[in-house]
Amino acid sequence: MAGRLYIPPLDMVRLLPELRQETPLLTATNLAPRRPLSHIRLEAGRASLSQVFWGLTPSWLTVLDHAPHCARAESLDARPMFRDAFSSRRSLVPVGGVYVWKIQPRFKQPFLVTRVDRGPMLLAGIWSRYHTDLTEHTDSMALVTVSTNEFLAPLSDRLPALIDAADAMRWLDPKTAPETAYALLRPAPRELLGAFPVSRRVNDPANQDPACAHPTGPMLRWNEQEK
Numbered sequence: 001m002a003g004r005l006y007i008p009p010l011d012m013v014r015l016l017p018e019l020r021q022e023t024p025l026l027t028a029t030n031l032a033p034r035r036p037l038s039h040i041r042l043e044a045g046r047a048s049l050s051q052v053f054w055g056l057t058p059s060w061l062t063v064l065d066h067a068p069h070c071a072r073a074e075s076l077d078a079r080p081m082f083r084d085a086f087s088s089r090r091s092l093v094p095v096g097g098v099y100v101w102k103i104q105p106r107f108k109q110p111f112l113v114t115r116v117d118r119g120p121m122l123l124a125g126i127w128s129r130y131h132t133d134l135t136e137h138t139d140s141m142a143l144v145t146v147s148t149n150e151f152l153a154p155l156s157d158r159l160p161a162l163i164d165a166a167d168a169m170r171w172l173d174p175k176t177a178p179e180t181a182y183a184l185l186r187p188a189p190r191e192l193l194g195a196f197p198v199s200r201r202v203n204d205p206a207n208q209d210p211a212c213a214h215p216t217g218p219m220l221r222w223n224e225q226e227k
Contacts, residue, residue, distance in 0.1 A: 019040065033054050161184070
């Protein structure tokens with residue numbers, strides 16, 4: 001799953017030239033679920049960056065800690081709260097990386113999964129809105145996860161699905177058929193992503209210093225010659 005996100009300053013205009021930024025990108029070295037984050041969704045036919053709560057929160061949810069921060073791609077049709085959002089309210093979360101934890105004999109070693117070129121990543125999400133009164137509303141979201149490719153599987157069995165910038169509008173557009181959108185939810189190519197170990201300071205979400213995302217060892221990356 002995706003328990004923490006690394007969101008450095010990103011060149012959003014270069015990533016999506018037509019993006020409308022309603023609010024600045026929220027950055028964080030070690031973002032935990034059930035916090036505000038920035039996501040991209042379609043507003044009046046245009047991709048727009050806005051802030052949202054990370055944890056899908058429909059109006060009937062009474063315990064905030066039960067708000068799911070991830071939804072398995074394979075079960076998007078199994079629960080109405082996921083199915084309805086997937087069919088018409090899809091979003092993207094721009095990040096620099098995703099933290100995962102590899103189980104070791106005596107502890108869990110955190111790794112930061114990034115693109116091998118350290119470029120920005122667009123994570124697939126679904127979002128929900130409920131009105132608290134006639135004029136106020138709350139928006140929330142969950143990341144959509146898929147099985148990890150065979151190269152990164154020893155670190156984590158699941159990761160958020162990555163949407164290529166060229167497919168961003170197809171993913172966001174509610175007119176895109178669910179089966180077409182679903183076809184975009186697939187494991188990342190093994191040559192696209194790498195991972196490097198980081199300090200166990202990241203275990204505590206209160207730690208937000210740059211050391212959380214600093215490599216403590218070399219990046220693990222796919223090398224076709226070493227197959």
